[in-house]
Amino acid sequence: MIHLPTASWNVAKVKELFLPFEQERILSIPLSVRLLNDSICWDLEKGGDYSVRSAYRAIFGDYEAEIRTSGSSSSNFWGRMWAAATLPRVKVFFWRARRGALPTLVGLSKRIPGKNIVCSVCRVEDESELHCLRDCITARLLWDECDLGSAMTGCFQSFGELAAACFERLPREEHGLFMTVCWEIWGARNRWIFEGERCDPRRSMDYVTKLISELKGEEGKGGCVVGRARQRWIPPPAGWAKLNVDGGVCEGLGSSAGAVIRDEKGMALLAAAWSFEDLWEPRIAEAKALLLGVKAAVEAGFVRVVVESGCQGLINAMKSQEDGRSCFHMILDDTRHFCSLLGSVSWSFVRREGNRVAHVLAHSMPWEVGGRVWVADFPSTVCSTLTVYLSMNES
Ligand SMILES: [Zn+2]
Numbered sequence: 001m002i003h004l005p006t007a008s009w010n011v012a013k014v015k016e017l018f019l020p021f022e023q024e025r026i027l028s029i030p031l032s033v034r035l036l037n038d039s040i041c042w043d044l045e046k047g048g049d050y051s052v053r054s055a056y057r058a059i060f061g062d063y064e065a066e067i068r069t070s071g072s073s074s075s076n077f078w079g080r081m082w083a084a085a086t087l088p089r090v091k092v093f094f095w096r097a098r099r100g101a102l103p104t105l106v107g108l109s110k111r112i113p114g115k116n117i118v119c120s121v122c123r124v125e126d127e128s129e130l131h132c133l134r135d136c137i138t139a140r141l142l143w144d145e146c147d148l149g150s151a152m153t154g155c156f157q158s159f160g161e162l163a164a165a166c167f168e169r170l171p172r173e174e175h176g177l178f179m180t181v182c183w184e185i186w187g188a189r190n191r192w193i194f195e196g197e198r199c200d201p202r203r204s205m206d207y208v209t210k211l212i213s214e215l216k217g218e219e220g221k222g223g224c225v226v227g228r229a230r231q232r233w234i235p236p237p238a239g240w241a242k243l244n245v246d247g248g249v250c251e252g253l254g255s256s257a258g259a260v261i262r263d264e265k266g267m268a269l270l271a272a273a274w275s276f277e278d279l280w281e282p283r284i285a286e287a288k289a290l291l292l293g294v295k296a297a298v299e300a301g302f303v304r305v306v307v308e309s310g311c312q313g314l315i316n317a318m319k320s321q322e323d324g325r326s327c328f329h330m331i332l333d334d335t336r337h338f339c340s341l342l343g344s345v346s347w348s349f350v351r352r353e354g355n356r357v358a359h360v361l362a363h364s365m366p367w368e369v370g371g372r373v374w375v376a377d378f379p380s381t382v383c384s385t386l387t388v389y390l391s392m393n394e395s
Pocket residue numbers: 119120121122123124125131135136137
């Protein structure tokens with residue numbers, strides 16, 4: 001059932017032998033490339049060890065939200081939410097959204113049976129919090145404008161789950177921005193429905209940016225634009241190569257990864273893309289991308305490598321030598337194994353924009369399962385993204 005060279009499931013076999021809900025569960029389990037002995041791990045605790053607390057929560061049905069909110073830091077989701085740098089009314093709004101308590105049609109239908117629940121704006125999907133704040137037209141326009149959109153890919157049952165995942169994926173200083181954009185999406189949506197005012201994403205984001213800047217006391221410093229202040233890709237020191245990696249999940253279809261290695265001038269030396277039918281969680285996909293990228297660097301003979309990812313939790317875990325028995329930690333151990341074959345490795349976190357080429361690669365071949373590595377004749381999408389970012393860095 002396991003395809004050893006790529007450490008992935010034989011999906012055809014799994015589908016032949018198991019029921020759909022079992023297939024989904026099996027395909028979400030990442031596999032190790034190191035032929036480890038089987039071991040039991042408790043997936044409801046971050047470190048993989050059993051705890052009564054997590055079992056209690058599992059029984060009472062709240063474990064999923066808990067596991068997503070417990071994350072890499074000790075403080076909980078709500079604590080981080082109330083501490084975020086944004087207006088009190090945004091926090092109250094976000095708290096309601098997270099509890100599924102916004103006046104959406106889906107919410108209202110629970111009190112008024114028989115109510116039509118199809119979205120009043122797009123008329124395509126049911127009007128839930130998740131739809132309004134991530135998937136509907138105004139939401140998409142604003143997420144594209146502010147560049148946080150890639151943080152919310154994946155399959156979620158509710159806005160609460162999405163919010164918890166985004167708090168994990170985004171650096172803490174962006175939580176306020178994330179919450180404020182959700183709030184502005186809701187406002188823009190209501191202005192559209194009730195006042196007929198079309199959504200202007202640029203203007204909405206300017207408003208959000210100004211608000212956040214004022215809160216941070218940055219007003220008047222000029223050119224300080226939150227969400228636009230994209231971290232650029234920075235070349236590695238002379239004699240080093242920089243590896244950027246990115247993982248992706250394609251709802252219900254599979255997972256993907258991309259990696260690019262560049263020299264100190266920003267020239268690509270290696271590009272790679274992988275697609276799997278395994279249904280990993282986003283965090284696992286990010287960790288797998290890191291593993292595959294490092295493995296590709298080893299196989300191509302690189303010696304000194306700066307490894308960079310847009311997943312801060314992952315980079316922190318590698319830097320701090322985080323240990324555990326969970327699936328996530330198994331992949332970290334796999335990665336350490338390959339790192340030991342490199343001469344020197346250093347770790348770096350970059351915001352999304354600085355990781356654009358790896359992101360493009362991770363989404364470059366969703367239709368074919370397997371991996372591809374290029375050392376010349378790079379795919380055209382990669383070349384064009386590279387050119388854009390080289391010129392940006394020169395400007
Ligand atoms: Zn809609």
